[in-house]
Amino acid sequence: MREGFGRSPVGLVLMGGGARAAYQVGVLSGILDILDPQRSPQFRNPFPIVCGTSAGAINAAALACRANDSHLAVDRLVTLWETLHTDNIYRSDALSLLSTGWRWLSMLALGWLWPSLRGRRPSSLLDNSPLADLLASTLDFDRLNDNLDKGELRALAITATAFISGEHLTFYNARHLIEPWTRSLRRAVPGTVGVEHLMASSAIPFVFPAQAILVNGKTEWCGDGSMRQLAPLSPAIHLGAERVLVIGTGHRDDTHAEERRVDSNYPPLAQVGGQVLSSIFVDSLSMDVERLERINDLLGLAPAEKVEKQSLRTVSALTITPSKPLDNIAMEFLHQMPRSVRTLFRVLGVSSGSGATTGGALVSYLLFEAGYTRELIRLGRADSMDRVEEVKAFFKETPQ
Numbered sequence: 224m225r226e227g228f229g230r231s232p233v234g235l236v237l238m239g240g241g242a243r244a245a246y247q248v249g250v251l252s253g254i255l256d257i258l259d260p261q262r263s264p265q266f267r268n269p270f271p272i273v274c275g276t277s278a279g280a281i282n283a284a285a286l287a288c289r290a291n292d293s294h295l296a297v298d299r300l301v302t303l304w305e306t307l308h309t310d311n312i313y314r315s316d317a318l319s320l321l322s323t324g325w326r327w328l329s330m331l332a333l334g335w336l337w338p339s340l341r342g343r344r345p346s347s348l349l350d351n352s353p354l355a356d357l358l359a360s361t362l363d364f365d366r367l368n369d370n371l372d373k374g375e376l377r378a379l380a381i382t383a384t385a386f387i388s389g390e391h392l393t394f395y396n397a398r399h400l401i402e403p404w405t406r407s408l409r410r411a412v413p414g415t416v417g418v419e420h421l422m423a424s425s426a427i428p429f430v431f432p433a434q435a436i437l438v439n440g441k442t443e444w445c446g447d448g449s450m451r452q453l454a455p456l457s458p459a460i461h462l463g464a465e466r467v468l469v470i471g472t473g474h475r476d477d478t479h480a481e482e483r484r485v486d487s488n489y490p491p492l493a494q495v496g497g498q499v500l501s502s503i504f505v506d507s508l509s510m511d512v513e514r515l516e517r518i519n520d521l522l523g524l525a526p527a528e529k530v531e532k533q534s535l536r537t538v539s540a541l542t543i544t545p546s547k548p549l550d551n552i553a554m555e556f557l558h559q560m561p562r563s564v565r566t567l568f569r570v571l572g573v574s575s576g577s578g579a580t581t582g583g584a585l586v587s588y589l590l591f592e593a594g595y596t597r598e599l600i601r602l603g604r605a606d607s608m609d610r611v612e613e614v615k616a617f618f619k620e621t622p623q
Contacts, residue, residue: 232377233618234464235270235286236456238508239277239449240472241427241500241588243549245304245596247282247470249603250543251297254468257607257614259294268293269618270468271377274458276448279470280381280424281358284416287396288366290376303361304596309561311357312591313349313431317563346432354425358418367416371398380458381416382448383423386433391451392443393458394420394436404461408451411461412438424448427500427588452507456515460538466617467515470603471508471544473501491572497550497584508542515540541617546606549599550583556595557586564589 237247259266268290275283282300289296309315370376380395393411395401403411423434423445433444459467519537554575557565565573573582607614 231465232271232463233269234272234274234456234459234462234467235283236459236467236469237273237275237279237283238455238469238471238473239279239425239447241278241425242553242591242596243472243545243587243599244278244282245307245599246472246545246549246603247279248297248300248304249600249605250470250607251282251286251603252301252600253604253607254614255294255297257611258618262294266293268375272380272459272462272464273376273378274380274382274462275424276382276452276455277425277427279472280421280448283379283381284362284364284367284421287370287376287379288362288364290370291366291373301600304600305593307591307593307596309564309591310353312354313351314353315561315564319350347426348430351422351426351431355418355422358421362418362421364415364417367396371396374398378462379416380411380462381420381424382452382458383420383426383434383436383445384448384450384452385438385443385445387443389451391448391453392438392445395458395462397462401462406454406457409453409457411458430589449507454511454514455508456511456538456540465536465538467538467540468617469508469512469540469542471542472549473508474545474548491574491582493568493572493582493585496571497582497586497588500588501584512540512542539617541613543603543606543610545599545602546609547602550581550587552598552602553587553590553595554581554583556590556592556598559592559594560590 258269270286273283273287285300286296367379376398378395378397380393382391382393384391389408391409394416395411395413396416397413403413419434419436423436424447426433426446428446428450433446435442436445456467515538522537568582568586571582573586
């Protein structure tokens with residue numbers, strides 16, 4: 224048994240972002256090299272509490288399944304992301320895309336005339352069943368339970384959004400009993416996390432189909448956990464984290480305000496879709512971090528005895544996000560996507576060149592090709608290495 228993660232355990236929060244989540248792997252690789260450059264056999268998992276959303280949930284589960292060897296876990300994630308292809312995530316052949324397109328067209332054009340067509344309506348733009356196969360062959364959830372039992376990990380939390388109830392759900396495995404929490408439109412559900420939870424958490428609305436999950440004896444159709452994620456830091460704090468490392472996937476200037484003022488033409492569908500995804504994946508993080516800082520300031524002004532009596536505590540946070548716009552990088556590798564997917568993107572309004580209306584934001588979430596993901600990993604590693612002193616200071620209480 225290897226319980227004992229220091230006086231203030233660290234919670235790792237991995238945000239969503241589709242293909243952008245490759246950036247997180249680069250950051251993690253850099254952080255581990257900062258904390259343990261010699262790869263010591265005695266090095267402990269620095270992230271006893273791991274929380275993930277959408278594609279970040281997949282990275283989180285991979286880390287948790289190999290929490291007994293953090294270096295190996297990140298190495299395998301790097302290999303996975305660096306060898307990724309679109310076909311590993313969703314069906315990109317021309318026949319599959321044409322079939323889905325025809326079903327959408329038939330329903331929209333003729334559904335009112337032939338009600339029988341409604342029963343054949345498509346559930347999403349893309350079929351991500353290859354992702355389920357990839358997760359099942361890559362992740363070993365028995366290892367996850369072993370790591371919890373042996374004290375290598377305190378908790379894993381995966382978030383998803385229930386389309387029927389409208390609740391934001393946090394599914395969690397924990398080493399010790401933690402009472403599920405309930406807030407307005409938010410609910411925690413204890414249990415065993417599996418592939419179905421990852422598929423639900425990463426089901427980008429309209430792009431990938433929802434996943435059925437049994438919640439307290441009832442079936443909930445769940446989609447991407449970034450929707451209605453009003454407090455992305457909350458699960459880590461509820462699970463006991465007193466320090467939170469957040470790795471986001473959105474550049475602070477993803478809105479390209481200056482370019483948007485220059486181009487007054489009506490934005491193409493791809494640009495609208497890209498900004499919708501950015502609002503889902505990015506916006507809630509900065510607001511929650513600001514909220515956390517304000518609460519810390521208020522607790523610092525309150526008498527210590529009152530803070531202790533109310534079981535309140537300050538929680539420090541370190542946030543690392545891309546130092547460069549990822550949509551610009553994505554457009555450099557658009558040519559690597561299958562021709563059928565590039566054709567679909569052109570129909571949606573994706574165009575070559577630079578600027579705010581090329582549709583690069585949409586591409587950056589769905590470009591699951593090795594050239595792009597390798598570039599994001601390199602960027603993530605560089606961004607973490609640029610903050611060596613901050614990282615060391617943040618983890619200084621974590622036992623090695």
